[in-house]
Amino acid sequence: MSAPPTSAAGVLARCAELDQLSAHPQHLERLHLTAEHAAANRLTAGWMELAGLRTWQDAAGNQWGRREGAAPGQPALVLGSHLDTVPDAGSFDGMLGVVMAVAVAERLRGADLPFALEVVGFSDEEGARFGKALLGSQAVAGTWDPAWWDLRDDDGVTLHRAFGDFGLDPDRVGDAARRPAELVGYLEAHIEQGPYLEAADRSLGYVTAIAGARRFRLSVLGEARHAGGTPYPRRRDALVGASEAVVAVERLARAGDAIATVGRLEVLPGAVNVIPGRADLTLDLRAATDEERDAMWDVMRAEIAGICDRRGLGLEVVETHRAPAAPCAGWLQQAVAHGIRATDDLGAAEPMGLWSRAGHDAMALAAVTDVGMLFLRCADGISHSPDEDVREVDVARGLDAFEAAVRSVAAAVRSRP
Amino acid sequence: MSAPPTSAAGVLARCAELDQLSAHPQHLERLHLTAEHAAANRLTAGWMELAGLRTWQDAAGNQWGRREGAAPGQPALVLGSHLDTVPDAGSFDGMLGVVMAVAVAERLRGADLPFALEVVGFSDEEGARFGKALLGSQAVAGTWDPAWWDLRDDDGVTLHRAFGDFGLDPDRVGDAARRPAELVGYLEAHIEQGPYLEAADRSLGYVTAIAGARRFRLSVLGEARHAGGTPYPRRRDALVGASEAVVAVERLARAGDAIATVGRLEVLPGAVNVIPGRADLTLDLRAATDEERDAMWDVMRAEIAGICDRRGLGLEVVETHRAPAAPCAGWLQQAVAHGIRATDDLGAAEPMGLWSRAGHDAMALAAVTDVGMLFLRCADGISHSPDEDVREVDVARGLDAFEAAVRSVAAAVRSRP
Numbered sequence: 001m002s003a004p005p006t007s008a009a010g011v012l013a014r015c016a017e018l019d020q021l022s023a024h025p026q027h028l029e030r031l032h033l034t035a036e037h038a039a040a041n042r043l044t045a046g047w048m049e050l051a052g053l054r055t056w057q058d059a060a061g062n063q064w065g066r067r068e069g070a071a072p073g074q075p076a077l078v079l080g081s082h083l084d085t086v087p088d089a090g091s092f093d094g095m096l097g098v099v100m101a102v103a104v105a106e107r108l109r110g111a112d113l114p115f116a117l118e119v120v121g122f123s124d125e126e127g128a129r130f131g132k133a134l135l136g137s138q139a140v141a142g143t144w145d146p147a148w149w150d151l152r153d154d155d156g157v158t159l160h161r162a163f164g165d166f167g168l169d170p171d172r173v174g175d176a177a178r179r180p181a182e183l184v185g186y187l188e189a190h191i192e193q194g195p196y197l198e199a200a201d202r203s204l205g206y207v208t209a210i211a212g213a214r215r216f217r218l219s220v221l222g223e224a225r226h227a228g229g230t231p232y233p234r235r236r237d238a239l240v241g242a243s244e245a246v247v248a249v250e251r252l253a254r255a256g257d258a259i260a261t262v263g264r265l266e267v268l269p270g271a272v273n274v275i276p277g278r279a280d281l282t283l284d285l286r287a288a289t290d291e292e293r294d295a296m297w298d299v300m301r302a303e304i305a306g307i308c309d310r311r312g313l314g315l316e317v318v319e320t321h322r323a324p325a326a327p328c329a330g331w332l333q334q335a336v337a338h339g340i341r342a343t344d345d346l347g348a349a350e351p352m353g354l355w356s357r358a359g360h361d362a363m364a365l366a367a368v369t370d371v372g373m374l375f376l377r378c379a380d381g382i383s384h385s386p387d388e389d390v391r392e393v394d395v396a397r398g399l400d401a402f403e404a405a406v407r408s409v410a411a412a413v414r415s416r417p
Numbered sequence: 418m419s420a421p422p423t424s425a426a427g428v429l430a431r432c433a434e435l436d437q438l439s440a441h442p443q444h445l446e447r448l449h450l451t452a453e454h455a456a457a458n459r460l461t462a463g464w465m466e467l468a469g470l471r472t473w474q475d476a477a478g479n480q481w482g483r484r485e486g487a488a489p490g491q492p493a494l495v496l497g498s499h500l501d502t503v504p505d506a507g508s509f510d511g512m513l514g515v516v517m518a519v520a521v522a523e524r525l526r527g528a529d530l531p532f533a534l535e536v537v538g539f540s541d542e543e544g545a546r547f548g549k550a551l552l553g554s555q556a557v558a559g560t561w562d563p564a565w566w567d568l569r570d571d572d573g574v575t576l577h578r579a580f581g582d583f584g585l586d587p588d589r590v591g592d593a594a595r596r597p598a599e600l601v602g603y604l605e606a607h608i609e610q611g612p613y614l615e616a617a618d619r620s621l622g623y624v625t626a627i628a629g630a631r632r633f634r635l636s637v638l639g640e641a642r643h644a645g646g647t648p649y650p651r652r653r654d655a656l657v658g659a660s661e662a663v664v665a666v667e668r669l670a671r672a673g674d675a676i677a678t679v680g681r682l683e684v685l686p687g688a689v690n691v692i693p694g695r696a697d698l699t700l701d702l703r704a705a706t707d708e709e710r711d712a713m714w715d716v717m718r719a720e721i722a723g724i725c726d727r728r729g730l731g732l733e734v735v736e737t738h739r740a741p742a743a744p745c746a747g748w749l750q751q752a753v754a755h756g757i758r759a760t761d762d763l764g765a766a767e768p769m770g771l772w773s774r775a776g777h778d779a780m781a782l783a784a785v786t787d788v789g790m791l792f793l794r795c796a797d798g799i800s801h802s803p804d805e806d807v808r809e810v811d812v813a814r815g816l817d818a819f820e821a822a823v824r825s826v827a828a829a830v831r832s833r834p
Binding site: 086087088133193223224226228229239242244246254261262263267271273275286356383384 | 503510544609632643644648649656663664679686691694701703774776797799804
């Protein structure tokens with residue numbers, strides 16, 4: 001007999017089902033606007049319907065379900081997260097939040113709520129296909145930028161073309177946008193993707209703010225020449241310059257209490273016996289506040305420019321992403337904290353608040369409605385890796401807390417003058 | 418009226434024709450056992466036939482032409498170079514030597530030679546497709562290693578499969594091997610791919626020895642984790658470790674008078690917001706002698722292992738190529754030097770001898786016959802780049818020298834007791 005979908009075991013079983021929808025048999029990769037994405041939307045829509053929700057896929061490929069509240073057409077409290085993954089992903093980043101949202105909607109079937117309840121599985125949070133994160137949630141927030149249509153994936157396919165291939169009409173992406181008046185707020189459950197809850201021996205935490213990343217594409221430009229025949233004084237090796245930059249980025253970030261990651265580095269022409277003429281790398285930069293982050297970038301940029309100057313290398317920098325830090329709304333922080341108090345996680349302690357180093361769909365939604373987040377402890381802080389793991393007990397407490405948080409939101413809405 | 422194929426202008430025109438046989442319309446890339454390779458063999462065979470040679474493609478995809486000497490079936494003096502290129506290549510590395518060899522064979526039509534004259538266009542010198550260099554010339558030298566059949570290109574195609582796709586029978590690769598008794602020697606003309614002739618204001622030089630490269634594939638193994646959520650003490654970033662290794666390789670090579678190049682570096686999983694879990698890089702290492710080169714590798718390996726240890730990273734090393742330094746035969750050095758003296762390059766000066774930092778097909782042929790090489794000045798030492806260039810006057814002198822070198826070999830053979 002299978003576990004009920006409202007239980008922690010049921011939630012984990014559904015996460016394992018989503019694992020099967022991958023571009024690769026050996027590891028999980030589900031990118032934006034792929035066949036796997038379409039299949040994940042269909043599977044999730046089926047679960048939503050089992051939970052009594054009316055379902056639709058919106059104009060940006062996000063999967064939605066909705067159940068009306070006390071009266072039809074009321075503004076909605078939205079619960080959700082994302083269904084896309086990074087390459088070689090774990091099983092919980094995003095998916096756990098979507099599956100928990102469905103489970104909580106099922107638990108609240110028949111509850112008397114003063115708002116409609118909606119569940120969403122966003123189409124793109126990671127940005128792993130087009131290099132631009134939060135495409136799904138930004139469409140919903142109404143912050144879509146038409147310049148994104150020209151973004152290309154590794155195969156040269158534009159976002160515009162991918163929309164068409166997926167059966168979406170790019171001209172109608174605006175239909176995915178929600179108006180503030182339609183929304184009560186947005187709540188998202190997510191694994192912490194960091195070590196702080198585990199270090200504090202807590203299952204759950206509420207999020208105070210989400211740090212905003214800036215991302216850059218840097219191109220170091222040298223000269224491709226023969227590996228054997230070119231003596232050092234005549235070399236302008238783009239990879240050695242880029243490597244010095246990678247090492248400097250780590251040193252500066254550590255010294256300045258920021259987090260900086262070079263996740264991609266590509267060398268051209270990329271032959272064993274040719275000096276690299278070009279190296280393209282990405283930089284993802286985060287800090288506790290936007291001011292600290294921006295000051296750190298100024299220092300890093302100057303340092304990298306100096307490395308390139310000394311080596312006779314060119315440098316091109318393009319900013320590909322910039323998200324401001326998004327504070328969680330005070331009343332939704334309180335609702336999530338109230339939800340955590342309703343579990344057996346705490347003993348006499350108070351719920352733990354923490355800021356998110358990782359970006360989340362809630363950042364984009366903050367442009368259109370109040371947002372709140374519930375974090376679940378994950379094993380050793382590991383994420384974006386097949387070793388990503390959560391404990392069943394934490395999922396059980398998370399479901400209880402998430403359900404209680406929704407009830408707390410309902411109480412808050414009812415008490416409004 | 419087009420330039421005669423025996424002139425420098427005619428040779429440069431044929432190099433430009435070979436440029437058209439590329440996998441890419443915008444830049445030159447002609448890899449081993451591709452459609453472009455087959456087309457280059459056909460075009461070259463046509464030129465060989467115009468020069469009065471009988472042609473065949475051998476069991477390893479090398480293109481040959483032969484004209485008998487004074488008596489049929491005599492041993493052959495082989496002139497040649499390679500027809501494959503690196504990605505985004507220049508127009509002269511390899512091709513110039515093949516086209517010059519055809520031109521010299523044409524010039525020597527009707528000459529009374531005490532050997533057969535053969536011209537060869539080798540199928541693979543660069544190793545750009547399968548990561549293993551000199552595949553064509555090693556088949557001819559009889560030093561083929563069956564382990565190479567499992568080498569794979571970037572699309573996962575094995576060398577064995579590529580042979581079949583090209584219409585070759587892998588079981589018959591041994592048929593390409595030549596016996597020492599069939600050969601008088603091997604002469605190769607090639608651009609210097611270095612700055613030494615230009616610095617000395619010489620068109621031409623003779624090669625004393627070819628330094629042997631060692632090549633390695635290094636894999637730095639870390640842990641893929643979330644870029645935002647993972648604080649520095651928990652990071653095991655494979656790319657930062659690999660970058661330190663790249664910088665150390667340059668520092669050590671410069672200090673030790675070696676030449677070392679990291680030409681490829683690939684990051685996995687390669688997403689903007691994921692800490693690299695793995696970095697695979699290549700190392701190409703050369704020095705004036707095998708002893709210096711091997712001592713340098715020991716130092717580099719220890720340094721890289723230390724970097725990985727300090728960072729909690731794994732390290733795997735595979736040697737993919739090791740060629741011993743190949744000395745050019747004294748009598749063929751003299752023949753080439755004699756050929757240079759027959760040109761107007763020198764005034765009263767003696768021909769310049771130099772050792773080759775780059776590998777050449779002659780290295781492989783040295784296992785089966787005596788070898789000699791003629792270097793031509795190239796612009797600013799640039800090679801493996803679209804900016805590769807030679808002056809027409811240097812090609813004219815090179816043709817005169819190469820022809821005179823063959824006549825000098827003929828005189829030496831005739832004078833044998």
